[in-house]
Amino acid sequence: MSVRKEVLGLYRKIFRLSRNWQSADSSQTAAEKQYIKDEARVLFRKNQNITDENEIREHIKEANIRIEMALHYKTPYPRHVNIPQNVLAPLTSKLKKAQKRKIKESIPLYWKSYEDVTK
Amino acid sequence: MATAVRNVRSLMNISRFMIQSTACKASAVSVVHSRRISSLNRCPNFTNQLRPMQPQQIQKRFAGKNVYTIEEVEKRVMITLQLFDKIDPEKLTKDSHFIKDLGLDSLDQVEIIMAMEDDFDFEIPDDDAERLMTPALIIEYICDKEDTYE
Numbered sequence: 375m376s377v378r379k380e381v382l383g384l385y386r387k388i389f390r391l392s393r394n395w396q397s398a399d400s401s402q403t404a405a406e407k408q409y410i411k412d413e414a415r416v417l418f419r420k421n422q423n424i425t426d427e428n429e430i431r432e433h434i435k436e437a438n439i440r441i442e443m444a445l446h447y448k449t450p451y452p453r454h455v456n457i458p459q460n461v462l463a464p465l466t467s468k469l470k471k472a473q474k475r476k477i478k479e480s481i482p483l484y485w486k487s488y489e490d491v492t493k
Numbered sequence: 494m495a496t497a498v499r500n501v502r503s504l505m506n507i508s509r510f511m512i513q514s515t516a517c518k519a520s521a522v523s524v525v526h527s528r529r530i531s532s533l534n535r536c537p538n539f540t541n542q543l544r545p546m547q548p549q550q551i552q553k554r555f556a557g558k559n560v561y562t563i564e565e566v567e568k569r570v571m572i573t574l575q576l577f578d579k580i581d582p583e584k585l586t587k588d589s590h591f592i593k594d595l596g597l598d599s600l601d602q603v604e605i606i607m608a609m610e611d612d613f614d615f616e617i618p619d620d621d622a623e624r625l626m627t628p629a630l631i632i633e634y635i636c637d638k639e640d641t642y643e
Contacts (some may be wrong), residue, residue: 378599379619379623382599382600382623385600385603386606386619386622389603389604390607393611415600415604419517420602422600435532
């Protein structure tokens with residue numbers, strides 16, 4: 375199946391997910407539905423000009439991971455990651471090359487579309 | 494003149510008396526009859542519908558399904574599209590192509606089809622959805638899938 379079809383199918387899948395979404399905290403259902411739709415729109419548009427097929431496949435994996443985690447943990451928000459040990463915090467001090475590399479390696483795939491913290 | 498009035502008055506009295514007596518009789522009879530009828534009428538909700546129906550009142554009724562005409566479908570599709578914020582309502586016609594004429598992209602087209610699904614409350618599979626590129630095609634597709642009549 376062509377990559378384009380997969381991506382559009384994913385987009386549709388996320389919107390269908392938001393339609394039937396039930397939040398764990400029932401007062402947040404509408405807010406989380408809106409969040410799912412907005413995040414999908416923003417992130418898909420951010421990445422829409424990527425041409426390398428392998429990159430696109432990585433992003434497809436990222437979307438699938440986000441969908442599965444949302445369904446499993448009953449929350450659409452991605453789980454934040456801690457900085458690995460022996461690495462200084464990025465915002466307070468300038469990072470060395472090795473530290474930047476360590477942080478980059480520790481970030482899981484579902485954070486791929488978000489801003490690079492080490493920059 | 495006076496006699497006429499007297500006659501009329503007496504006639505009225507007589508008629509009143511007769512009405513009252515017949516009313517009594519009628520009510521007596523109706524009490525008996527109504528008791529019998531009420532014992533038969535265990536389903537009062539349905540006996541309301543046992544009137545003979547006029548031909549023009551007969552409607553098609555499907556269990557829970559909506560019945561549309563083609564104009565209704567058209568109107569709803571166009572209104573839903575005009576509410577979409579990326580579409581310029583001036584440029585929107587029945588045959589305007591989403592990608593070529595209206596400058597949208599395939600992600601927007603997916604969103605539009607999802608909005609149609611929400612509005613008409615039925616699922617459109619992916620293969621069909623990707624070829625619905627103008628409002629006219631959408632209207633035609635919905636009319637084929639739902640029961641619409643002229």
